[in-house]
Amino acid sequence: MQKKTPHKNLLLLAAPLMLSGAIINTAQAGVNYQLRQVHAGPGETVNIDALVFNDTGSLMSWTAPQNLVLQWRDHQGNVVRSLAELETRDPQASIPVNNFTAYSWRAVVPNGIKGLQAVNIEGERVMLALDANSQGNSPITSSPAIAAVVNAGASGDPSAPDPALPAAQVAAAGAAAQGPAINSGYGLQPASSSFDSFRNAISAHDPTYFIAGNKGGSNARFQLSFKYRLHSPTDPSNPGFFDHFYIGYTQTALWDLHSDSKPFVDTTYNPSLFWRKDAIWESEHKRMFLGLATGYEHASNGKSGDDSRSMNDVFIQPEFNYRFDHGATLTFAPRVKHYVFMGENADWKHYRGRVDWRLRYAQDNGLVLSGMYNQASQGRNTKEVSIAWPLKRTPLNMNGYLYGQYFSGYAQTLLGYRERSSSQFRIGLALVP
Template sequence: MYLKYLLICFALFSIKANSQIVEEKKNFRAADSLLKEHSFSVHRDNYFLTGMPLNEAVTRNNADVKYQVSFKLRLNSKPLWGGFFPYLMYTQKAFWDIYASSKPFSEINFNPGIAIVRPFYLKGGRLTYGTISLEHESNGRDSIYSRTWNMLAFSLKSQVSPRWTVGIRGWIPLVDKEDNPGLTKYVGYGEASATYQIKPGRWSADILFRKGSGLINYGSLQTQLNWKPYRDENYYVTLQWFVGYTESLIDYQEHKSMIRLGFTIKPENMGIF
């Protein structure tokens, strides 16, 4: 009799233990997508592009080089309460007038931040990252050339199919209106992005749309066509077109249309936002 009850208890314990293991694997499966990256990794695209304007005559003073360095650091190898992973982030974007006589840098924008990221699966097994971040962006200058703002941002990015990755991001802008009159109209309150794998492992296309607060004015659109010459390497030849406002902070009120060509290093996975 006691042996019977012992066997029943053992069976129930085994079922409970197995179900707990399955549940833990299910819970941490999405987290593995972050953990398989190195703790120090590429955040946004890192690129070096050169190009010219499409909406005005090309001169040595308006053709330029634009490059971006962006990385992130995961601070913990285990999720915090709620399944969130903490990150430090840094992005620096520079505009270099390399064709002008003295080759000056016309603008450098600095964008440090902190974030917590929650990986999970939507219905159908679609890997998704939910992110809350606090960020600062400025050009590091003073007086009338100072451009600076902060944001509290919320984003969702999801791999909706083997070829499509889409994202949406909104923020609460915190702007010094004295130094940056009307900046909120141009940076807006959110953006949407999408990446399509035209030929997986070789060709892809990106689009980033930022809506300004104006009804039809302001905002920006950036599109990229990327070609990977070698499947085993993580760099691409990129053709990028930008049209709109706030490509750089110093000229946020100027409408620009620039086409550029160069090299890009992308995040190994879909990136947190």
């Protein structure tokens, strides 16, 4: 009868192996490997997933190997080698700066494999852990952790046990009195607070900036904008249809800095509900990709009586994107609008038309140029052009962007949408260009 390895030795071996699978080895070209399963027996299939990060300064080309050579090592140092086969359809990828792509390989657990296995991808300084014990009888993945959470190293004597942490500190970390088994698939989720969930669901929407000009008297224009994701995907690498629904909010104000009381001329409150996906189609090498946004938006200046203004529309916005080799993206995104519930300001379409023609050129960590043109009836047109440069790349070494904006046309404010605003250039700071 085979002698069982003591639990203490197994845990000492398992701890560094489990941790190593979660650490990105930056020396290995930004590739992070992990085993999708924590338990599998001989003859069963396991998957090795990899995220390839581009942390260079330009577009990166990467080709995934068709096979990985795996080394299976047990606690006695016995080694078995086998192959994992690439499952991802296209092994070649062009990865934009600060982006990643995912790959997966399929492997079969070799016969004769038992106990806790250290799995090494040959040629990589990566070690993963897999429990090959029979399911239900495993001391590694099937047994709950009936143990206190200790203050590791606090005893000062390597031969003495570490003292337990205070119960309040353990509870604050999201740990229960008894830890779940590894293969239970839960245990860390409660540690995520409501604030973390809220923060992770918020992202940039339209530009956020504060800019000032001096034509017709000192004035400033500022805008705040964000969107909130309504559903968090169970699998972030493969979100479902409902994971692409958002609530958006944008607030834009024109501020008169010339008058004595420094009044706000008008403020636009612009909530929206929409569906958005950045890439519903991609070319073979991901150089070209098509995104789509569609939904409903409302805009109001929050006033009553004769000064009340509002606008409602449903829109669809296809986004045609092209990635350049030097690490920049060109986007053409016309927004087509159909106005609804426009009893209050039914003539809006005669001043702002039905299509916003939008063009944007954005370098990764560099120059951002964007423009919008709108043609309405009787020759009325509106133009807006913006330019931004990251302050990190200036002697100031600040967060944000140096931001300039040119505007000419109608509806700079809701209150005065029938009046044409003269050409105006403003400059200032943008958080999101």
